[in-house]
Amino acid sequence: MSDYKAIVIGGSAGSFALVLKLLSRLSPSFDIPIIICMHRLKHIRSGLVESLNVKSKIKVVEPNDKERIEKGKAYLAPSNYHMFIEFDGTISLSIEDMNNHSRPSIDYTLSSASVAFRDRCVGIILTGANKDGAKGIKDIADKKGFTIVQDPATAEVDTMPKSALRVMKPNLILSPDGIIDFLNNLK
Amino acid sequence: MDFKTFLQEFKKITDYDFCDYSENSISRRLQKICDETKMTFEEILRRCVTDRPFMGRVVEDITVNTTELFRDPQVWVSLFNTLYKSLPKTTVTFWHIGCSVGLEVYSNLIMLSELNMLDKCRIIGTDINPRVLSVAKKGEYAYSFNKYFEDNFNAVMRGIGSKSKFSDYFDIDEKKDQIKIKPPLLGKPRFICHNLVMGQSPFAYRVDVVFFRNVMIYFNDALQRKIMAMVYSKMYDNSFLILGKREDLPKSLKSKFISNNIFFQKAN
Ligand SMILES: C[S@@+](CC[C@H](N)C(=O)[O-])C[C@H]1O[C@@H](n2cnc3c(N)ncnc32)[C@H](O)[C@@H]1O
Numbered sequence: 001m002s003d004y005k006a007i008v009i010g011g012s013a014g015s016f017a018l019v020l021k022l023l024s025r026l027s028p029s030f031d032i033p034i035i036i037c038m039h040r041l042k043h044i045r046s047g048l049v050e051s052l053n054v055k056s057k058i059k060v061v062e063p064n065d066k067e068r069i070e071k072g073k074a075y076l077a078p079s080n081y082h083m084f085i086e087f088d089g090t091i092s093l094s095i096e097d098m099n100n101h102s103r104p105s106i107d108y109t110l111s112s113a114s115v116a117f118r119d120r121c122v123g124i125i126l127t128g129a130n131k132d133g134a135k136g137i138k139d140i141a142d143k144k145g146f147t148i149v150q151d152p153a154t155a156e157v158d159t160m161p162k163s164a165l166r167v168m169k170p171n172l173i174l175s176p177d178g179i180i181d182f183l184n185n186l187k
Numbered sequence: 188m189d190f191k192t193f194l195q196e197f198k199k200i201t202d203y204d205f206c207d208y209s210e211n212s213i214s215r216r217l218q219k220i221c222d223e224t225k226m227t228f229e230e231i232l233r234r235c236v237t238d239r240p241f242m243g244r245v246v247e248d249i250t251v252n253t254t255e256l257f258r259d260p261q262v263w264v265s266l267f268n269t270l271y272k273s274l275p276k277t278t279v280t281f282w283h284i285g286c287s288v289g290l291e292v293y294s295n296l297i298m299l300s301e302l303n304m305l306d307k308c309r310i311i312g313t314d315i316n317p318r319v320l321s322v323a324k325k326g327e328y329a330y331s332f333n334k335y336f337e338d339n340f341n342a343v344m345r346g347i348g349s350k351s352k353f354s355d356y357f358d359i360d361e362k363k364d365q366i367k368i369k370p371p372l373l374g375k376p377r378f379i380c381h382n383l384v385m386g387q388s389p390f391a392y393r394v395d396v397v398f399f400r401n402v403m404i405y406f407n408d409a410l411q412r413k414i415m416a417m418v419y420s421k422m423y424d425n426s427f428l429i430l431g432k433r434e435d436l437p438k439s440l441k442s443k444f445i446s447n448n449i450f451f452q453k454a455n
Contacts, residue, residue, distance in 0.1 A: 064435045065404040066411070078433045084211035092209045093404045093433055096251040112211045 004032050004146070005120045006069065006085070007183065008113040010106030010136060012039040012128025014156025016048070018176055019126070023056035023074060025180050030058060032186065034074040035091075037083060037109040039102050039130065049076055065093045077104035084112040100132035110136025119144035122186075124179060125170075126150045128160030138168040148172045148179060190214045193228040200235050203246055204384050207410035212251065220248050247318045251405060254287040257294045257339035258400070259432050264346030265449045270427055271302055275395060279308045282394040284383065284418070285402030286312030289323025289376070290336070295398065296372045297340075297356055301349055305371065313381040313389050320378045326368035330359060333366070383414050388421050397422060401431035412437045419443065424455030 011019060015038050023034075040048065052060040052074075061067075062078040068090050069075065077083035081093040082104050099105035106125075110133060113121050123140035125133050127150055141147045147170040152158035154175045164170070174182060188196075190213065191206070198204045205213060221227065226234070235242040257263050283292045292312045299305050314320050322328075328336075337353045344351050353359075357366040367373070381389035383402075397418060403411050415437050422428065428444065428451040430436070436444060436451060444451040 062433065064433050065431075066408055066435075081433055084209075086210055090408075092211055094209075094212045094251060095253045095401050095404075095431075096212065097253060108211075108215075115211075 003120055004122050004186065005089075005117045006113060007032055007034045007122045007124065008085075008110055008140070009034065009036045009124045009126065010038070010110055010128075010133040010160075011036075011126030012102075012106075012130050012132065012157070012160055014127040015039075018150075018156075020052060020055055021176065022180055022183070023052060023058065023060065025184075026057045027184050028057045030183065030186075031072040033069045033071060034058070035069070035083075035085065035109065035113065036074060037077040037104050037106045037133075039104070039106075039128065039132070040079050046079070048079075052076065063091045063093075065091070067091050077109060079104075082108045084108060085116040086112070087116050089116070100130060102130065102132050106133035107136040111139040114139040114143045114145060117145065119146075122146045122148065124148045124150075125161055125164045127155035127157050129157040130160060131163035133160055134163040134167050137164050137170070141168045141170065146171050148174055148182065150179065151175050188228040190217050190228070193217065193232065196232050197235070197245075200232060201242055201246070203382070205249055207384070207407045208405050209407055212405055213249065216249050216251070220245060223248075243317070247316050250316050250319075252287045252316060252319050254290045254401075255333075255339065256290045256336035257343050258291070260339045260342035260346065262432065262449060263294060263298065263343045266429070267298060267301075267343075267347045269447075270396070270429075270450055271298055271304075274304070277307070279304070279396065280392065280394040281308060281310045281396045281398065282421070283310070283312040283376075283398045285399070286314050286323060286378070287316070287319045288328070289319075289326065289378065290328070291398055291400065292323065292376050292378075293326065293356075293368050293372060294343075296375060297351075300356075300372065301347065301351065305375065310376040311390065311394075312376050312378045314378075315380070315382045317380050320380055323376075323378050326373045328366050330361065330364045330366050332364075336366075383417075384410065386413060386417055388417060393421050393423050394426060395423065396427045396429070398429050400429060401434070403434055404431065408437070412439060415440055419453070422453045424453055426453045427451070428453070 049062050060074040063075050084092045086092050123137045125137050149161045149164045149170040151173050152161045194206045286292050340353050379389050
């Protein structure tokens with residue numbers, strides 16, 4: 001049994017293909033909940049979960065408000081909502097103002113996970129063209145959670161990983177394959 | 188003092204009870220109020236005792252008022268083709284709970300106007316926040332900042348096969364950078380200040396359609412259940428309930444509604 005209650009992933013430009021790859025190469029018995037916050041382009045607001053589910057080894061859902069986080073599932077922040085993890089292990093949503101020009105905001109999801117799970121979560125920052133997520137992954141690191149930043153050299157757009165690296169020092173800097181191996185070896 | 192203690196003290200001083208709001212959202216709102224006023228929780232409480240207008244502003248700043256014209260356009264198109272076409276033939280009463288600055292109310296009115304149904308409808312919008320209600324009554328909004336309202340509007344009109352233009356419903360004043368809803372839509376709805384947490388309903392009659400979108404997400408499970416029970420009691424058999432796109436009924440009420448992906452209907 002792993003010690004971790006959740007894997008929390010943030011990404012923006014370029015991250016969709018990467019998350020797809022990651023979910024498709026997970027071991028089917030991977031049972032730590034995966035919580036994903038990805039920025040979306042305004043014109044492709046729907047269809048994301050469907051496409052992820054075609055290849056994912058675990059079930060991907062866009063959660064409803066107050067949905068309980070369950071093992072063996074991945075949760076994708078719904079378009080146009082911020083997504084938070086509450087203390088009691090449920091997900092809550094909000095449509096409040098954008099943060100870093102984004103809704104969902106990766107900072108919000110990651111910071112709330114750092115409070116709810118403390119050292120028992122893994123935070124991962126992927127490729128992206130925005131600094132959203134840097135504060136969130138720092139919060140996870142500050143609570144002694146395990147942190148991974150995608151190696152900027154392997155990122156389609158390196159602004160997001162670089163912004164994270166500017167404010168914190170992750171446990172690991174990994175390539176996409178490295179991240180997948182890391183997850184599959186967690187158990 | 189942590190935010191939970193603050194909320195308990197605030198409730199004692201003001202009668203406003205935010206103790207059962209979703210923790211993440213409310214704690215960040217409170218942090219924002221502290222940052223902006225440069226005051227601690229203790230200082231805010233002390234000032235609320237003597238300074239009622241200040242207390243009012245704190246209440247207003249606690250609530251999240253984001254809203255838009257025709258949020259989720261495809262939902263409105265589906266409602267047009269289903270719910271709006273099966274409304275009762277007599278007077279229809281609509282209740283928008285947590286209506287904020289009224290854009291959802293006016294979206295509904297535009298639908299009713301498209302269907303020539305305005306005259307037989309009674310529309311009430313309620314919210315805890317008097318500041319947003321006064322904007323709702325005026326029906327005035329910033330223009331360029333909200334350009335996407337027009338995109339949503341056009342998407343809905345396209346979806347329902349209407350030729351209506353944005354300027355049919357809004358006066359656009361480019362100089363003032365402002366849009367204003369036109370009569371007869373302006374002045375049609377009644378806006379009432381009402382706090383759901385008190386548990387009472389704001390009027391004596393029952394309603395045919397309840398818009399209750401993106402308000403319950405700010406409440407925890409227990410409060411959601413309490414408020415939904417009150418709302419349920421205000422609905423007729425077969426009345427409609429529309430929740431936000433990612434909201435669901437509390438478990439205890441699920442069997443009392445028939446649902447599709449777009450709305451809920453009270454079972455008889
Ligand atoms: C995010 S807005 C939703 C606006 C609109 N229904 C929509 O979906 O676009 C939530 C509204 O609920 C109101 N609200 C929050 N707590 C309330 C309470 N206890 N009683 C009544 N309204 C409340 C807020 O003031 C705010 O205007």
